[in-house]
Amino acid sequence: MELDSFQEEALQALSGAKDSKALELLRVKYLGRKGALTERFAALKDPAQSPAEKSRLGQQLNEVKRRLEEALAERTVSLQTGPVPSRPKQDLTLPGHVPQAGRLHPLSQTLERILEIFQSLGFPAVQGPEVETEFNNFEALNIPAEHPSRENFDTFYLKTAVGTAPALLRSHTSPVQIRFMKSHPPPFQVVVPGRVYRPDAVDATHCFQFHQVEGLAVAPGLTFGDLKGVLASWAQGMFGSSARLRFRPHHFPFTEPSAEGDLACIFCSGSGCRVCGRKGWLEILGCGMVHPQVFKAVGYPAGTVGFAFGMGVERIAMLLHGVEDIRLFYENDLRFLRQFP
Amino acid sequence: MRYSLSWLKEFIELSVPPERLAQRLTLGGLEVNRLEAADGDWLFEAEVTPNRADCLSHLGLARETAAVLGRTFRFPRWLSREFQLPRGEQAAPFPVTIEDTEGCRRYIGIVIEGVEARPSPPEMVKRLEKMGLRSINNIVDVTNLCLLELGQPLHAFDLDRLEGGQIRVRRAKAGEKLRLLDGNECALTADQLVIADAKKPVALAGVMGGLLTQITPNTRRVLLESAGFQPSLIRRGARIAKLSTDSSYRFERGVDPEMVLPAAVRAARWITRIAGGAVVSIADIGQAGMPSPTIPLRPKKAQEILGMKISAGQQRRFLQHIGCQVRASGRNWAVQPPSWRADLKIPEDLHEELARLFGYDRCVPSLPPLPRRPVQPDPLEDTSVEREMQLRRLLAAAGLQEIMGYSLLHPQDPAKVSMFGRGVVELKNPLSLEQAVLRNTLLVGALQAVARNFSWKTSEEFRLFEIGSVFGTSGEGPPPGYPIETRMLGLLVGGISAPSWGQPKQPLGIFHLKGILQLLRERLNFSLEEVPAPSGAPEPGILLKLSGKPVGRLGIVDPSVAAAFEIPEQISLAYAELDLEPYLAAGRFIPKTEPLPKVPPVQRDLAILISQEIPYEKISAAIREEGLPLLKSLELFDLYQGTQVPQGKKSLAIRLKFLDGDRTLTEAEIQAAHQKILDRLQKEFSGILRY
Structure with missing residues (x-):
């Protein structure tokens, strides 16, 4: 039949169109205002045909029109997106382009985590200088000269002095406590991150510089139980909800009572392993109720109550990430630094 | 122990x-x-x-x-017996004078005659060895065992070696020397307490005896010393002599004043038992121990502050268990610690005793309830920690790796870079030359990091930053040499970006660094100006200024500086260092937003040929000035100088964006603004429009 062969020819032409330009020409040829199909529709107006004949032919023409339009749309899409036979296929197994993203130093990451938890417990962070006076580093913290307790705080001194007083590199972050209390009346609570220095020969677990986070809360009615509660909450935030802290009596000149906080070993859950030296406990912090002498040194009234604590950032980072040599933190070997997210 | x-x-x-x-x-x-x-x-x-x-x-x-x-x-009964004075001494006490009564509270000298110094019995030798001590002879061994047993350091002199038959406890005189038991000669100072005979020091008090008066096989008469010395003086004496002995360790920390006599008696009895001889006299000079001061204690207060439910009865028992006398009447108790607990001075000391005997673990953890929860300081008062952290995160997001270097350097390291010319702060007591001075720039650590990673073939591409304190001496007074500490940001970018398929290798340099600074400006509201260093400045580069004040500099690391850190020549590095103090002090940055324009900007690209001599800064400033008020931004998107343009010229392609609030600009307005800019470039720099 003539209409069938027309349809066949038109469909083949449309699906074989090389590009959109050719396709457009075909559209005009078959479906355009003066196209072949339009002409056939026009022929329906011929009065020589019976109404039944007209109706049958009209239905057939509409069906052909629908098919051609479908084929046109299909080809339009396939010309836009379909595989171009002349171009080679993309190899999707090629590696992706990794964006250039930097990283925070592992100590910054650990510090950030520590501070975030204390922030959520209501302790904002403040900081102070690394060059300090003997008064702030020792005397005000109830560590008098010629006292054996100074032995635990061997200190680097500078050749140049601050005014007339000898200047030193702070051996702990506690002098910031003194600075803060001198400029702020209680009640308050803060944490203090920072770098500290001690003349320790460098080995896998010692370095002449390291970082601490210090905490100080001063308010009427604070108790040793509050101190334990704050630190236990922090430990759970840091090491997970199953983290257990043990408090053991200790001695620090600037707190009374004093305690050391041991974390139930996160590697062996307390049964004893190489990391905890078969003790089952990891010593991670020192704390206590602030010694009245310290409050006296900053001019607070008698009867002031507060608690303080301190911890080593390297120690915590080493435990968390299984770092076995403290020097790795300062050698800046990218092979090490890139192991952190 | x-x-x-x-x-x-x-x-x-x-x-x-x-x-x-x-x-x-x-x-x-x-x-x-x-x-x-x-x-x-x-x-x-x-x-x-x-x-x-x-x-x-x-x-x-x-x-x-x-x-x-x-x-x-x-006390076990056998020990109480050992503390009883032996009967039968009749001779006059050995003459002892305490000249420094502050340094020495009490001095007991027991004379034992007819001794024979021999090797100790095997069980004594064994016990000493178990404790890590070497057996010397029976007399010296007794003094050492008594120290480990009772905590009171003792010393035995060969009495016949003491000149002038007397003991004087005094400060050493400058110039005096003493050869100690360890064989070393110690030059003494007036800060040291010594035991002397009529002529010379015979022991460094509380630290170590002298060689000359030691017990030998020939010793027949012994002067046994048991004394109470001032802790800080013994500590100083030991420190000056660079010694720490079992004796000084205990004296520094304080020994029980009530044990001076019993320990001496116990040792004397023991010596006579194993070395023969008899006690002939006892000198006891100075004061006996003072009764310890009483400490007020309020059991209820102790309970409160500890957050532990320790009953009054329990508290009393705990205190008695550590040897305290407790006068418990009503709410205020008087507690007298035993003579050996000089560390107990204030109620808080007793609180610790109660807490530790009750058990720290039995204290119930609590978070402070609202009424006693400390308020925070104003969160906007000091935001420096927060600001530093924000800066770190931004730089990491911008593709930089954070590093942390050593604050203590070899004195040669700062000399190798001399970026700032700030004086170097030196340590008085460095551990070694490697760590003898404080860093005065973060560049040293950054260059060390580059050298290390290059030599390990870890990377040929470096984008590093560090935030930390650096130190310098103020050049001018007052007073000169005063150490100044500054929080700094160090940025180092260089090398060649790692190639990837479809992405060529790209050298990193100073313009990447400037781009990072631009990012800081935009994201952290940090209005840094860049001013080219004046010609003839010691280091070429760009000065960074904030409100007209210099806060840092930016430049290309001189290849000779890099070479000093063993960084190969082919790695070109750019470095910037920036004083962060103004940024940290600026407080939290809370941006205020502006409403978005209702119409898009009109964009025009400008391509001009201009002399190579004219810096971009001048061209862009002229365009900005001339483009007012419609020009909203300009962006250099291409720069070419080479064979396609006349010699001595460069071709710049700049994208201009025009906008006037929510109004749609007419073509004529834009054309006029564009032309105005062109005219200015033509007139001022002889710029030629390329297309």
Whole structure:
């Protein structure tokens, strides 16, 4: 039949169109205002045909029109997106382009985590200088000269002095406590991150510089139980909800009572392993109720109550990430630094 | 200190297993670090905190053991007998003068005649060895065993070697020398306390005896010394002599003033038993111990501050277990600590005793309830930690790796870079030359990081930053040489970006660094200006200024500087260092937003040929000025100088964006603004429009 062969020819032409330009020409040829199909529709107006004949032919023409339009749309899409036979296929197994993203130093990451938890417990962070006076580093913290307790705080001194007083590199972050209390009346609570220095020969677990986070809360009615509660909450935030802290009596000149906080070993859950030296406990912090002498040194009234604590950032980072040599933190070997997210 | 369980059992009956005992002691505050079975005995290694000098003996450990086990300690009968003065001494006491009565509170000298210094019996030698000590002879061994037993350091002189038949306790005179038992000669100072005879020092008091007066096989008469010295003076004396002995260790921390005499008596009796001879006289000069001051204690207050429910009855028992006399009447108690607990001075000291005997673990943790929760300081008062962290995160997001370097450097390191010319702060007591000065720039650490990673073939591409304190001496007064500490940001970018397929290798340099600074400006509201360093400046580069004040600089690392850190020539590096103090002090940055324009900007690209001599800064400034008020931004998107353009010229392609609020600009307005800019470039720089 003539209409069938027309349809066949038109469909083949449309699906074989090389590009959109050719396709457009075909559209005009078959479906355009003066196209072949339009002409056939026009022929329906011929009065020589019976109404039944007209109706049958009209239905057939509409069906052909629908098919051609479908084929046109299909080809339009396939010309836009379909595989171009002349171009080679993309190899999707090629590696992706990794964006250039930097990283925070592992100590910054650990510090950030520590501070975030204390922030959520209501302790904002403040900081102070690394060059300090003997008064702030020792005397005000109830560590008098010629006292054996100074032995635990061997200190680097500078050749140049601050005014007339000898200047030193702070051996702990506690002098910031003194600075803060001198400029702020209680009640308050803060944490203090920072770098500290001690003349320790460098080995896998010692370095002449390291970082601490210090905490100080001063308010009427604070108790040793509050101190334990704050630190236990922090430990759970840091090491997970199953983290257990043990408090053991200790001695620090600037707190009374004093305690050391041991974390139930996160590697062996307390049964004893190489990391905890078969003790089952990891010593991670020192704390206590602030010694009245310290409050006296900053001019607070008698009867002031507060608690303080301190911890080593390297120690915590080493435990968390299984770092076995403290020097790795300062050698800046990218092979090490890139192991952190 | 090391303790022996069998020795401990001479003072206290014990049935608890050693592991259990170690744990009880640890939780009581005497941390047992090691416990080992040895030869039918158990040895404990425990960390004695500086306040607990009373635990530095087996007697002391026995008292502590009783307390942590909830028992009252009583002297064993054999020991009480040993403390009784032997009868029969008749000679006049040996002449002792205490010249420095502050340095020496009490001095006991017991004369024993007719002794024979011999090797000690095997059980004494064995006990000493177990404690890590070497046996010397029976007389010296007794003094050492008494020290480990009772905590009182003792010394035995060969009395016949003391010139002038007398003892003087005095400060050393400058220029005096003393050859000590260890064979070393010690030059003495007036800060040291000595034991002297009529002519010369014979012992460094409380630290070590002199070689000349030591006990020898020929010794027949012994002067046995037991004394109470001032702790800080002994500490100073030992420090000057660079010595720490079992004796000085105890004197520094304080020994029981009531033990001076009993220990001397015990030692004298022991010596006469194993070395023969007899006590002929006892000199006891100075004061006996003063009664310890009473401490007020309010049991209810103690309960409150500890957050522990310790009943008054329990509190009284705990205090009695550590040897305190308690006068408990009503709410205010008077507590008198025993002579060996000089560390107990204030109520808080007693609180600790109560807490540790009750058990720190029995204190219920609590978070401070609202009424006693401390308020925070104004969060906007000091935001420096927050600002630093924000800066770190931004730089990491921008593709930089954070590093942390050493704050202490070899003196040659700052000299290699000399970026700032700030004076270097030196340590008075460095551990080694490697760490003798404070860093005055972060560049050293950054260059060390580059060198290390290059040599390990880790990377050929470096984008590093560090935030940390640097130190310098102020050039001018007052007073000169005053150390100044500054928080700094160091940025180092260089090398060649790692190639990837479809992405060519790209050298990193100063313009990447400038781009990072631009990012800081936009994201952190940090209005840095860049000013080219004046010609003839020691280092070429760009000065960074904030409100007209120099805050840092930016430049290309000189290849000779890089070479000093063994960085190969082909790695080109750019470095910037920036004083962060103004940024940190600026407080939290809370941006205010502007409404978005209702119409898009009109964009025009400008391509001009201009002399190479004219810096971009001048061109862009002219465009900005001329483009007012419609020009909203300009962006250099291409720069070409080479064969396609006339010699001495460069071609710049700049994208201009015009906008006037929410109004749609007409073509004529834009054309006029564009032309105005062109005219200016033509007139001022002879710029030629390319297209």
